[in-house]
Amino acid sequence: MKIASWNVNSLNVRLPHLEQWLRDAQPDVVGIQETKLADEKFPDALLAGLGYRSVFSGQKTYNGVAILARDRAIGDVEVGIPGFVDDQKRVIAATVGDVRVVNLYVVNGQDVGTEKYAYKLRWLDAVHDWLATELAVHPRMVVLGDFNIAPDERDVHDPAIWHDAHILTSTAERDGLRRLQALGLHDAFRLHHEDAGIFSWWDYRQAAFRRNLGLRIDLTLVSDALRAQAIEAGVDREPRTWERPSDHAPAWVRLAL
DNA sequence: ATGGTTGTTGCACAA
Numbered sequence: 001m002k003i004a005s006w007n008v009n010s011l012n013v014r015l016p017h018l019e020q021w022l023r024d025a026q027p028d029v030v031g032i033q034e035t036k037l038a039d040e041k042f043p044d045a046l047l048a049g050l051g052y053r054s055v056f057s058g059q060k061t062y063n064g065v066a067i068l069a070r071d072r073a074i075g076d077v078e079v080g081i082p083g084f085v086d087d088q089k090r091v092i093a094a095t096v097g098d099v100r101v102v103n104l105y106v107v108n109g110q111d112v113g114t115e116k117y118a119y120k121l122r123w124l125d126a127v128h129d130w131l132a133t134e135l136a137v138h139p140r141m142v143v144l145g146d147f148n149i150a151p152d153e154r155d156v157h158d159p160a161i162w163h164d165a166h167i168l169t170s171t172a173e174r175d176g177l178r179r180l181q182a183l184g185l186h187d188a189f190r191l192h193h194e195d196a197g198i199f200s201w202w203d204y205r206q207a208a209f210r211r212n213l214g215l216r217i218d219l220t221l222v223s224d225a226l227r228a229q230a231i232e233a234g235v236d237r238e239p240r241t242w243e244r245p246s247d248h249a250p251a252w253v254r255l256a257l
Numbered sequence: 258a259t260g261g262t263t264g265t266t267g268c269a270c271a272a
Contacts, residue, residue: 009263034264204262206258206262
């Protein structure tokens with residue numbers, strides 16, 4: 001069972017890339033972020049034609065998340081963080097087979113010290129408390145998404161720029177991610193790779209992709225109960241080479257299920 | 258990064 005996460009940065013623009021990538025990569029489950037589509041505009045019929053059921057929670061212009069699944073029903077769909085009032089559509093969870101899939105579009109946070117940064121930290125706290133209770137109900141869980149946090153120095157191209165006072169790498173953000181991991185959620189990529197310099201996002205500016213000036217901020221976390229079954233993980237750089245790409249590449253994990 | 262690029266019921270703002 002191959003499970004992937006991809007921030008498509010507008011599903012309207014990237015739908016041809018998504019179609020191509022579904023054919024190439026053959027994922028069983030995909031969490032999509034930044035669809036930027038209201039629910040009535042979501043291309044569920046088109047995706048069904050490609051063999052994927054979909055559930056989604058979106059809004060125009062910003063945010064928007066979805067879960068796609070092939071050959072398996074999608075059940076128990078939950079949208080948002082219970083008890084956390086938020087107009088921004090950043091969270092969707094559902095059960096696929098016997099795996100609980102939680103798809104997160106983590107707040108970017110703009111800059112350390114801003115109001116958006118404070119919202120990011122509050123939001124991470126709320127996700128932490130929610131997932132702590134969810135894991136008790138659904139021990140077989142994959143939490144994936146655009147985390148907008150690079151876990152450690154191996155996940156940034158230049159630690160002198162991306163340091164403890166910088167957005168996406170600040171100490172408080174990394175502590176927030178570590179608290180999630182401490183619930184028993186393991187970065188599947190790091191279960192199989194120790195190397196630095198494997199990234200999932202490259203800024204559109206400064207020819208960052210060509211120069212591999214990136215960060216690894218798109219993650220697939222597997223719960224304790226699934227850890228031994230996470231047999232392979234990686235980032236698929238290829239869609240980032242295509243014409244008019246998303247700034248993110250798909251991150252994936254393969255479970256022996 | 259005082260820079261730069263992409264996306265949007267766009268023309269400023271989010272990333």
